[in-house]
Amino acid sequence: MASEVGVVIHNKQVILKDYVIGSPKESDMFVTTGTIQLKLPHGSNGVLVKTLYLSCDPYMRGRMKKPLLPSFVPPFEPGKPLSGYGVAKVLDSTHPEYKEGDLVWGTTGWEEYSLIVAPVVLFKIEHTDVPLSYYTGILGMPGVTAYAGFFEICSPKKGEYVYVSAASGAVGQLVGQLAKSAGCYVVGSAGSKEKVDLLKNKFGFDEAFNYKEEPDLDAALKRYFPEGIDIYFENVGGKMLDAVLLNMRIHGRISVCGMISQYNIENPEGVHNLMMIIGKRVRMEGFVAGDYYHMYTKYLELVIPLIKEGKIIYIEDIAEGLESAPGALVGIFSGRNVGKQLVVVARE
Amino acid sequence: MASEVGVVIHNKQVILKDYVIGSPKESDMFVTTGTIQLKLPHGSNGVLVKTLYLSCDPYMRGRMKKPLLPSFVPPFEPGKPLSGYGVAKVLDSTHPEYKEGDLVWGTTGWEEYSLIVAPVVLFKIEHTDVPLSYYTGILGMPGVTAYAGFFEICSPKKGEYVYVSAASGAVGQLVGQLAKSAGCYVVGSAGSKEKVDLLKNKFGFDEAFNYKEEPDLDAALKRYFPEGIDIYFENVGGKMLDAVLLNMRIHGRISVCGMISQYNIENPEGVHNLMMIIGKRVRMEGFVAGDYYHMYTKYLELVIPLIKEGKIIYIEDIAEGLESAPGALVGIFSGRNVGKQLVVVARE
Numbered sequence: 001m002a003s004e005v006g007v008v009i010h011n012k013q014v015i016l017k018d019y020v021i022g023s024p025k026e027s028d029m030f031v032t033t034g035t036i037q038l039k040l041p042h043g044s045n046g047v048l049v050k051t052l053y054l055s056c057d058p059y060m061r062g063r064m065k066k067p068l069l070p071s072f073v074p075p076f077e078p079g080k081p082l083s084g085y086g087v088a089k090v091l092d093s094t095h096p097e098y099k100e101g102d103l104v105w106g107t108t109g110w111e112e113y114s115l116i117v118a119p120v121v122l123f124k125i126e127h128t129d130v131p132l133s134y135y136t137g138i139l140g141m142p143g144v145t146a147y148a149g150f151f152e153i154c155s156p157k158k159g160e161y162v163y164v165s166a167a168s169g170a171v172g173q174l175v176g177q178l179a180k181s182a183g184c185y186v187v188g189s190a191g192s193k194e195k196v197d198l199l200k201n202k203f204g205f206d207e208a209f210n211y212k213e214e215p216d217l218d219a220a221l222k223r224y225f226p227e228g229i230d231i232y233f234e235n236v237g238g239k240m241l242d243a244v245l246l247n248m249r250i251h252g253r254i255s256v257c258g259m260i261s262q263y264n265i266e267n268p269e270g271v272h273n274l275m276m277i278i279g280k281r282v283r284m285e286g287f288v289a290g291d292y293y294h295m296y297t298k299y300l301e302l303v304i305p306l307i308k309e310g311k312i313i314y315i316e317d318i319a320e321g322l323e324s325a326p327g328a329l330v331g332i333f334s335g336r337n338v339g340k341q342l343v344v345v346a347r348e
Numbered sequence: 349m350a351s352e353v354g355v356v357i358h359n360k361q362v363i364l365k366d367y368v369i370g371s372p373k374e375s376d377m378f379v380t381t382g383t384i385q386l387k388l389p390h391g392s393n394g395v396l397v398k399t400l401y402l403s404c405d406p407y408m409r410g411r412m413k414k415p416l417l418p419s420f421v422p423p424f425e426p427g428k429p430l431s432g433y434g435v436a437k438v439l440d441s442t443h444p445e446y447k448e449g450d451l452v453w454g455t456t457g458w459e460e461y462s463l464i465v466a467p468v469v470l471f472k473i474e475h476t477d478v479p480l481s482y483y484t485g486i487l488g489m490p491g492v493t494a495y496a497g498f499f500e501i502c503s504p505k506k507g508e509y510v511y512v513s514a515a516s517g518a519v520g521q522l523v524g525q526l527a528k529s530a531g532c533y534v535v536g537s538a539g540s541k542e543k544v545d546l547l548k549n550k551f552g553f554d555e556a557f558n559y560k561e562e563p564d565l566d567a568a569l570k571r572y573f574p575e576g577i578d579i580y581f582e583n584v585g586g587k588m589l590d591a592v593l594l595n596m597r598i599h600g601r602i603s604v605c606g607m608i609s610q611y612n613i614e615n616p617e618g619v620h621n622l623m624m625i626i627g628k629r630v631r632m633e634g635f636v637a638g639d640y641y642h643m644y645t646k647y648l649e650l651v652i653p654l655i656k657e658g659k660i661i662y663i664e665d666i667a668e669g670l671e672s673a674p675g676a677l678v679g680i681f682s683g684r685n686v687g688k689q690l691v692v693v694a695r696e
Contacts, residue, residue, distance in 0.1 A: 062627075073627075237623065259623050270618010275585065275607050277634035279410075279421075284632045286625035 011036040013081040014110035014325045019066040023264040023333060028064070029082070029326040036113045040094045046117040047098045049088035052348070054110055054322075055136035056329045056341040057170070058235075060084055061263040082110040082329075087125070087135045089348070095119065103128065105135035110325060112345060123296065130307055137170050137340035138303065138314040141289045145257060146174035147299045148292035151182075153255040153285050154231045158183035161225055163244065166235035167208065168195040168315070169332075170340035171257060175233045176205050177312050184231070187224045189240075191335040198338070202313050217243035228252070234284075236261045238269040245273035245282075254284040264333055315339030359384040361429040362458035362673045367414040371612040371681060376412070377430070377674040384461045388442045394465040395446045397436035400696070402458055402670075403484035404677045404689040405518070406583075408432055409611040430458040430677075435473070435483045437696070443467065451476065453483035458673060460693060471644065478655055485518050485688035486651065486662040489637045493605060494522035495647045496640035499530075501603040501633050502579045506531035509573055511592065514583035515556065516543040516663070517680075518688035519605060523581045524553045525660050532579070535572045537588075539683040546686070550661050565591035576600070582632075584609045586617045593621035593630075602632040612681055663687030 011034045020028050040048050059073065060082070067075045076082050086108040090098050098104065098119075106122030108114045116122065125135055137143065149171070150156065162179040166172045167188025176199065179186045187207040188199045199208035207224050214220035221229070221243055228249035234241060237259025244254070262268040277284065306312040317337040319328035325343045332341050359382045368376045388396050407421065408430070415423045424430050434456040438446050446452065446467075454470030456462045464470065473483055485491065497519070498504065510527040514520045515536025524547065527534045535555040536547040547556035555572050562568040569577070569591055576597035582589060585607025592602070610616040625632065654660040665685040667676035673691045680689050 241622075256622075256626055258626065262623055268620045268623060270620050271622055272616045272618050274589075274604075274619055274622075275610055275616060277632065278604055278606065279636065280634065281636060281639065282634050284625065286628065286630050288627065288629060291629065 008035050008037045009113070010034075012112045012322050014322060015080065016064065016076045016078050016082055018078045019075070020061075020064040021266065024061065024064055024330050026326045026330050029329075031323050031326070034111075036111075036115065038091060038113065040092050040115070044094045044117065046093070046115060047090050047095050047104070047119060047122070048092040048113065048115050049104065049108060050091055050113055051086055051088050051108060051111060051322075051345040052103075053087040053133045053136050054108075054325060054343040054345060055085040055140065055142075055170075056325075056332050056337070056343065057084060057141070058258050058260045058263065058332060060329065061260075061333060083107060084110065085136060085141050086345075087132055087140075088114065098122070098124065103132065105140050110322070112322060121290065121293070123293075127300065127304055130304060133316060133318065133342055133344070134307070134314060136342045137316060138174055138307070138312070139300065142170035142340065143174060143303065144292050144296055144299060145289040146171045146178060147303070148289065148295060149255045149257050149287055150175050150178050150231075150233060152292065152295075153287055154233070154253045156182045156184055156231055160184045160230035161227060161249070162186045162231045162233070163221070163225065163229045164188045164205075164233045164235070165211070165240050166190065166258075166260060167205065168198050168203075168339060169235065169337075172233070172235055173198075173203050173315060173339065174312070176203050179231070180204050180206075181306075181311075189220075192338075194338060198315060202315065211240065218246050221247040231255070233257060234259065238262055238271070242271050242273045245271070245276040248276060248280050248282050250280050252280060252282045254282060256284055256286040260333065317341045319343045321345070356383050356385045357461070358382075360460045360670050362670060363428065364412065364424045364426050364430055366426045367423070368409075368412040369614065372409065372412055372678050374674045374678050377677075379671050379674070382459075384459075384463065386439060386461065388440050388463070390442075392442045392465065394441070394463060395438050395443050395452070395467060395470070396440040396461065396463050397452065397456060398439055398461055399434055399436050399456055399459065399670075399693040400451075401435040401481045401484050402456075402673060402691040402693060403433040403488065403490075404673075404680050404685070404691065405432060405489070406606050406608045406611065406680060408677065409608075409681060431455060432458065433484060433489050434693075435480055435488075436462065446470070446472065451480065453488050458670070460670060469638065469641070475648065475652055478652060481664060481666065481690055481692070482655070482662060484690045485664060486522055486655070486660070487648065490518040490688065491522060491651065492640050492644055492647060493637040494519045494526060495651070496637060496643060497603045497605050497635055498523050498526050498579075498581060500640065500643075501635055502581070502601045504530045504532055504579055508532045508578035509575060509597070510534045510579045510581070511569070511573065511577045512536045512553075512581045512583070513559070513588050514538065514606075514608060515553065516546050516551075516687060517583065517685075520581070520583055521546075521551050521663060521687065522660070524551050527579075528552050528554075529654075529659075537568075540686075543686060546663060550663065559588065566594050569595040579603070581605060582607070586610055586619070590619050590621045593619070593624040596624060596628050596630050598628050600628060600630045602630060604632055604634040608681065665689045667691045669693070
């Protein structure tokens with residue numbers, strides 16, 4: 001790479017056209033070619049990286065909105081490349097913690113090469129005997145999300161009844177497997193027969209159902225949880241949450257990871273059954289993975305052996321090339337992806 | 349009392365006519381005179397009490413409904429006397445823990461004399477140098493509710509911003525004073541100028557407002573909490589909760605005690621801003637006082653000295669006579685009461 005340093009080269013980028021209202025479309029973004037100087041400014045404190053994999057995550061929808069309220073992540077800037085989690089290779093560094101050749105995962109631009117100034121979330125990748133792309137999923141932010149959201153927020157006990165929505169997604173598939181490893185009874189829901197089959201036959205959920213084929217979600221949950229739900233891992237919100245609230249057990253816990261059914265609606269649906277949390281003493285707690293990154297090393301020590309032994313399976317939906325990134329991102333909001341959606345920008 | 353034992357006497361009772369739909373009315377109940385034998389059946393395990401004070405509590409609305417779902421408290425039975433918390437004097441007992449002459453508080457019938465079989469919640473009153481009626485409020489279930497709901501669920505820290513709705517009620521007035529004693533900044537809302545004055549001038553809230561005069565609750569909360577809310581003690585639900593969710597701070601806590609604005613509605617209003625709890629990492633937790641009765645003695649040790657020293661004030665709204673009980677109970681759902689609503693059935 002040394003020969004490239006200082007050279008100005010082409011840099012393909014995914015640009016957000018404007019703030020998005022309603023369901024995002026591929027045409028809300030475009031791919032263009034800019035340029036980038038492959039050398040960091042003198043006196044800077046950053047890293048220059050080559051993007052390998054980009055992660056498509058539901059929380060990114062919030063960043064496409066015109067900000068009405070201050071948010072925990074800043075919005076994207078129209079006319080600029082999107083940013084998000086990714087896996088990358090360091091080409092140049094003026095930051096003491098990173099050096100040329102390091103593999104990293106963390107926040108990067110949706111572009112072939114990215115200049116990361118004062119990196120906040122950027123982990124050096126130490127284990128390379130697992131698929132590198134896993135650092136967008138099971139070994140990255142979604143992994144910490146599943147781990148912390150299940151163990152830290154829900155304090156599961158053996159034998160408890162666990163329900164996971166969006167259960168074949170980047171986080172859900174892992175929550176289900178972690179819950180099984182904790183001795184829980186686990187049911188997942190997803191939006192297609194293919195996904196339901198994965199839940200039952202690949203990920204080892206005890207039961208699974210296609211929510212699109214259930215006109216009465218309350219009845220469906222009563223069928224799968226005749227004793228009620230101890231733990232709900234919430235990924236979808238709206239009507240599903242309302243049905244779950246009717247089926248929670250006393251002292252149940254709801255880990256609120258996301259509400260993807262609401263992200264493309266300007267006026268979120270009302271949740272009507274919140275009163276249930278009083279008599280049932282339910283705890284609902286929102287969280288973000290970033291609060292738990294101090295547990296990342298501990299999590300890796302747990303999960304990497306499980307991956308290597310084949311005790312945890314992780315399914316990815318891989319789009320090829322930066323040009324496919326807008327479509328891949330848009331797809332997760334209609335459930336087009338099967339498993340963790342990511343984009344390969346370059347393989348090395 | 350010995351002379352009365354075994355005698356059959358008249359017993360005035362408040363009877364529920366039928367399950368109630370919508371706002372309860374006085375005419376949903378009627379007062380009648382039955383009879384009762386002032387002696388416990390041989391071999392029974394109960395107490396026979398003379399009712400002194402009856403407590404009017406919002407949760408009782410749920411017991412007037414035809415049960416669609418199993419509830420944490422059983423519904424009232426149409427044609428039978430209501431039941432609820434009260435203060436009473438033991439006239440006869442076949443239960444080893446109670447004897448004739450004991451003063452008790454706990455679950456009793458809405459009648460002059462009541463036979464309590466296998467008492468579950470019935471505390472002997474040990475401290476009688478405070479008003480006996482306080483055992484329907486600050487020294488009874490509402491007291492434990494405020495104490496546990498604030499300290500156990502919210503884990504307050506000095507300097508935090510606390511908001512209490514229905515703040516002049518049986519629980520709210522106490523939560524505000526406990527929060528002040530914990531070094532918090534406390535704002536309360538209520539439904540009349542008189543109540544707002546009480547909050548500011550009697551209970552020592554830092555600020556208070558009349559929610560009925562605020563067309564935009566979000567704007568009102570932003571005015572009183574420019575830095576946001578750390579702790580919300582939830583008594584009302586509905587639109588207020590939606591406005592609060594927009595104003596919670598990161599890692600805020602919502603103690604869900606009740607949602608009185610929703611109790612008379614067949615289809616509860618939707619809460620639209622629940623997504624806020626994700627980015628703000630908010631914990632919402634429902635609870636019932638009954639789970640914390642093991643802390644009752646500890647609570648009394650804290651609160652009785654504060655009452656005697658005048659450091660905690662407790663305002664009661666006292667209705668005279670069992671005949672006034674239906675009106676007193678109905679009144680709490682429209683906020684007619686000022687402070688803890690109770691009914692004097694007899695003074696000794």
